Amino acid sequence: xxxxxxxxxxxxxxxxxxxxxxxxxxxxxxxxxxxxxxxxxxxxxxxxxxxxxxxxxxxxxxxxxxxxxxxxxxxxxxxxxxxxxxxxxxxxxxxxxxxxxxxxxxxxxxxxxxxxxxxxxxxxxxxxxxxxxxxxxxxxxxxxxxxxxxxxxxxxxxxxxxxxxxxxxxxxxxxxxxxxxxxxxxxxxxxxxxxxxxxxxxxxxxxxxxxxxxxxxxxxxxxxxxxxxxxxxxxxxxxxxxxxxxxxxxxxxxxxxxxxxxxxxxxxxxxxxxxxxxxxxxxxxxxxxxxxxxxxxxxxxxxxxxxxxxxxxxxxxxxxxxxxxxxxxxxxxxxxxxxxxxxxxxxxxxxxxxxxxxxxxxxxxxxxxxxxxxxxxxxxxxxxxxxxxxxxxxxxxxxxxxxxxxxxxxxxxxxxxxxxxxxxxxxxxxx
Ligand code: 4AD
Ligand code: MG
Numbered sequence: 001x002x003x004x005x006x007x008x009x010x011x012x013x014x015x016x017x018x019x020x021x022x023x024x025x026x027x028x029x030x031x032x033x034x035x036x037x038x039x040x041x042x043x044x045x046x047x048x049x050x051x052x053x054x055x056x057x058x059x060x061x062x063x064x065x066x067x068x069x070x071x072x073x074x075x076x077x078x079x080x081x082x083x084x085x086x087x088x089x090x091x092x093x094x095x096x097x098x099x100x101x102x103x104x105x106x107x108x109x110x111x112x113x114x115x116x117x118x119x120x121x122x123x124x125x126x127x128x129x130x131x132x133x134x135x136x137x138x139x140x141x142x143x144x145x146x147x148x149x150x151x152x153x154x155x156x157x158x159x160x161x162x163x164x165x166x167x168x169x170x171x172x173x174x175x176x177x178x179x180x181x182x183x184x185x186x187x188x189x190x191x192x193x194x195x196x197x198x199x200x201x202x203x204x205x206x207x208x209x210x211x212x213x214x215x216x217x218x219x220x221x222x223x224x225x226x227x228x229x230x231x232x233x234x235x236x237x238x239x240x241x242x243x244x245x246x247x248x249x250x251x252x253x254x255x256x257x258x259x260x261x262x263x264x265x266x267x268x269x270x271x272x273x274x275x276x277x278x279x280x281x282x283x284x285x286x287x288x289x290x291x292x293x294x295x296x297x298x299x300x301x302x303x304x305x306x307x308x309x310x311x312x313x314x315x316x317x318x319x320x321x322x323x324x325x326x327x328x329x330x331x332x333x334x335x336x337x338x339x340x341x342x343x344x345x346x347x348x349x350x351x352x353x354x355x356x357x358x359x360x361x362x363x364x365x366x367x368x369x370x371x372x373x374x375x376x377x378x379x380x381x382x383x384x385x386x387x388x389x390x391x392x393x394x395x396x397x398x399x400x401x402x403x404x405x406x407x408x409x410x411x412x413x414x415x416x417x418x419x420x421x422x423x424x425x426x427x428x429x430x431x
Contacts, residue, residue, distance in 0.1 A: 001073065007041035009076040009086045016091060018073045019044075022123070023064045033061050037072060037088065042257075043125070045079070046072055048090040061093040066105070067123065069096035111415075118422060119431050129258035130418055133251060133411050138203070138403065140250035141224050144243045145201050150226060153193035153200035155186025157207075161381045163188050164328060168208040170219075182207035185400050188330070188385050190227035191361060194396055195388060201226040203403075213426060214303065215415040216353050218404060220424035227398035233332075233342040233360040236397035237318055240346055240356055241276045244316065244406075248273045251410050264412040271314035272349060280321040281340075284309055300326045301345075303353060310349045320344040329371050331359040332395075344399075352409035358399025365389035 004017045021039030028034070031050035036043055050058040064070060073092035079085035104120055114121045121127055142152075160177075162169055164184040174180035186202040193200035206223045231239070248269055251259070259266055279287070281297075288295050288305055295305055301319065310317050321340045324333065331341035343359035362368040368389055372379060379386070407419040417423040422431065 005041040006037070006039045006044050009044060009088070012076050013078065013086075014075060016073060016075050018071060019088070020071050020096075021069070023066065023068050023070055024123075024125075025066065026064050028062065031058075033058070033090075035061070035064060035070075035072070035090070037070070038123075038128075044076075044086055044088050046074060046088040046090050048093065053090060053093075057093055060095065061090070063095060063098060064093070065099050066102040067099040067120075069099075070094065071096060111417075115417065115423070115428060116430065122421060125261050126413075127418065129255075129261040130407070130411050130413065131421070132258050133255050133262075134403075134407050134419060136251055136254050137247055137407050137410060138222075140247045141243065141401065141403075142203065143250075144246045145224075145226060148199075148239070148242075150199040150201045150228070151193075151197045153190060153197060153202055154204070155183065155189035155193075155202045155225070157183045157205065159183050161378070164208075168210050170207045170209050184208055185223055186225045187227065187398060187400060190225050190398060191385070191388055191396065194227050194229040195392060195394075199226075199228040199231075211426060215417075216303070216405065216408070218416055218420065218423055218425060221405075221416075221420065222403035223400050224403060225398060225400045227396065229394050229396045231360075231397045232395050233320070233344070233397060236358055236360060236399060237276075237278070237320070237344055240318075240344075240358060240399050243401075244276075244346070244355070245273050247406065247410070255410075259411075262411050262413065264410075268314070268350060268412075269410070272316065274315050276315050276346070277313060277317045279309070279317060279319055281319055281323065282321070284319050298323050298325060306347045306353050307351045310347050310351070313349050316349060316355070317347045318344050319347060324371075327359070329375050329377065330361050330368070332362045333367065342397075348405070348409040350409070350412070353405065354402075355405045355409060356399050356401050358397065360395065360397040363389060363393045363395055365393065 001016060001018050004012055019039055021037055023035050024038045025036035033048040035046040037046045048058060048061045071094040072090055074088040074090040076086050076088055079087050103117055158180050160180060170182040171179050183206050185206055190200050190202060201224060203224045205220055207220050210217045210219055252269055285295055285297050288308055291308055321334055322343045324339060324341045327341050327343045331343045334340040334342055345354050346356035348355045369386060404416050404419040408416050
């Protein structure tokens with residue numbers, strides 16, 4: 001007999017097959033037993049009918065509990081009531097292990113309980129759908145970059161210095177070398193990679209000791225940093241837009257079923273795949289003030305500002321040309337206004353906030369050094385980074401996507417903590 005997966009049921013209609021997985025739900029009524037069976041690839045309703053299955057096998061099937069593991073044999077059929085769905089007419093049941101008192105039941109559980117049982121919660125249909133969207137988003141990003149001349153270049157996680165300021169660094173003792181820090185972004189290392197490969201990206205966990213207890217912050221999250229030689233500010237944004245729009249299309253194409261499970265408004269995603277809007281930071285502040293906000297020209301945008309800026313917009317909005325004081329030391333000054341830098345944030349619509357931070361990089365040695373001195377950075381520790389501006393410096397740009405922020409937007413879920421298998425937040429590190 002052939003072992004198959006739930007996803008392939010349609011190809012085996014009318015033939016007896018074997019499936020291996022778990023009972024997500026069980027319901028019985030007289031001579032009938034309905035098992036919602038899942039195997040990782042999908043789920044199907046399996047129907048055991050006592051007169052067909054036989055007394056003994058039926059009694060065995062009735063032992064099944066929530067989340068027990070089981071091997072079912074049966075015949076796949078078209079669902080009697082729902083077109084395009086299938087059912088399994090059960091002909092055999094082999095229990096692998098009986099799960100006693102599965103703690104996650106049908107009643108509502110609070111987020112704290114679910115997070116403490118994250119190792120089990122991952123099996124729930126919505127979590128399954130989110131994990132699959134995560135997989136799709138991850139590979140869509142890689143595919144786009146691979147097809148556009150970028151090479152994977154893995155940056156280190158243990159680093160001797162900060163990339164995004166010193167306030168959110170996780171510090172640890174590093175043998176006789178003093179302190180080391182967990183990477184906040186691979187960007188500075190990627191800048192070395194372009195001098196060898198031209199265009200590079202990394203993709204891995206980064207760490208921020210963020211005190212922020214919001215629905216958009218994790219202390220460990222995944223970032224894709226991309227960097228390209230001879231790419232300037234406008235082209236940098238064009239690459240970001242091309243990449244994000246490719247991700248949207250891929251998710252719509254490959255995750256239709258998952259988006260249904262998550263009750264995601266697909267029309268909103270379809271509408272977001274159109275030319276993105278652009279605003280300078282100055283224009284953004286003017287706009288916000290005209291709407292009654294108290295924000296001033298030298299300040300960063302908060303979550304309510306980001307929401308207001310995208311309200312009524314179906315597409316993401318680039319905020320570019322920021323005051324240099326509120327952006328990182330490595331951003332290139334705007335040749336038209338030395339108080340500004342050629343940085344951009346990309347704000348997702350529907351209140352999902354900043355998904356990308358990027359910029360053209362300062363490629364002039366003395367200007368960069370001056371900026372670092374003004375910020376009282378330890379110059380010796382960044383000598384390697386300054387060297388890049390001494391030996392064949394070129395205009396270059398890059399950006400970093402927060403993977404979980406992007407998944408939160410694609411899935412439309414409320415809180416970022418469900419987009420990563422094991423979320424790390426200031427108040428949680430278990431399990
Ligand atoms: O804007 P950020 O800080 O930019 C950088 O780190 C640059 N060095 C990237 C680069 O140019 N290569 O972070 C990039 C993105 C943000 O736009 C946001 O999506 C995400 O990372 N992010 C977080 N996601 C979850 N939790 C947090 N605490 C995050 N902080 C940033
Ligand atoms: Mg940012």
